[in-house]
């Protein structure tokens with residue numbers, strides 16, 4: 057029997073852009089990146105206040121290619137900072153909308169994904185989904201112990217792309233994702249390193265709030281005593297310290313840019329400080345991968361490097377040099393989150409998987 061064909065709108069809100077795609081089953085038929093100027097974003101006090109202007113931008117873009125919401129069968133958005141949940145495709149429901157509006161686990165543009173998907177879908181009576189949000193939590197109990205009793209380690213990471221890349225690798229080697237032990241490293245604005253075991257991310261650094269390697273715009277783990285002293289020095293407000301850790305940390309803090317391509321040009325021109333900081337970022341990523349290898353007890357089928365930084369050939373070589381002895385290292389530059397969202401929605405539409413209900 058021939059499978060039904062589904063048309064799915066995908067919405068991936070980022071801090072400076074909203075990426076959208078329309079899929080006919082797993083084939084993309086329309087794609088647009090709606091860039092939002094920093095000064096426009098700065099007009100809004102919170103992520104949720106950007107809702108109307110992002111929705112208008114999406115609908116105008118769809119109009120330019122002649123697609124109406126009534127032509128769609130489902131809408132799927134990137135999921136945001138909800139309560140910790142297991143991976144998979146979730147139907148958007150009231151409980152989820154409330155938590156996205158509040159920003160239950162914090163503020164990130166992805167909080168708008170489920171809300172925008174619901175709004176557009178409900179107007180034409182079709183289902184809205186999210187897939188593998190940044191709060192996917194499959195950490196094993198031992199990984200939650202931080203060493204400081206009042207604070208548990210949290211799972212906040214690039215779940216969508218990490219799982220998509222892990223599944224892509226599994227397909228390439230003809231095995232099930234559930235049968236592999238992988239270390240997946242997403243290197244974008246934030247950097248996260250996940251230990252994947254039997255289809256679950258059993259340990260991962262919190263990519264948003266001060267944990268793991270530093271990244272283009274985040275500090276990662278910092279020496280804790282000095283940080284406490286700085287917080288109580290009377291020099292900074294809380295929001296200034298938070299901004300130094302997230303947004304103005306990492307490459308931005310040392311070199312004034314979050315753009316690795318600019319950093320590479322500076323290195324080529326002989327900038328020694330840029331060379332040292334860039335290599336330090338690779339060094340910290342390699343250390344985190346080494347740590348994930350111990351989580352997997354040294355039995356690692358492959359290390360997968362992905363995200364925008366994975367385009368940097370010399371940067372990738374600096375990591376490979378330190379971790380190549382653990383297992384083979386495969387590079388998947390960039391990310392394909394639109395495709396991953398479409399495939400997640402499609403698995404449910406085709407009846408291959410059942411949509412999960414939030415909170416799980």
Ligand SMILES: Nc1ncnc2c1ncn2[C@@H]1O[C@H](COP(=O)(O)OP(=O)(O)O)[C@@H](O)[C@H]1O
Pocket residue numbers: 070243244245246272314315316317318363364365366367368369390391
């Ligand atoms: N060709 C390239 N070479 C080196 N770095 C790159 C390249 N393309 C993008 N990057 C870097 O990747 C980072 C952004 O990664 P990306 O995955 O797009 O981020 P996000 O997590 O925000 O989606 C930036 O530092 C960017 O400069």
Ligand SMILES: CCCC(=O)OP(=O)(O)O
Pocket residue numbers: 070190212213214244245246247248262263264
């Ligand atoms: C760790 C949460 C997801 C994240 O950091 O995404 P970006 O790198 O795109 O900001």
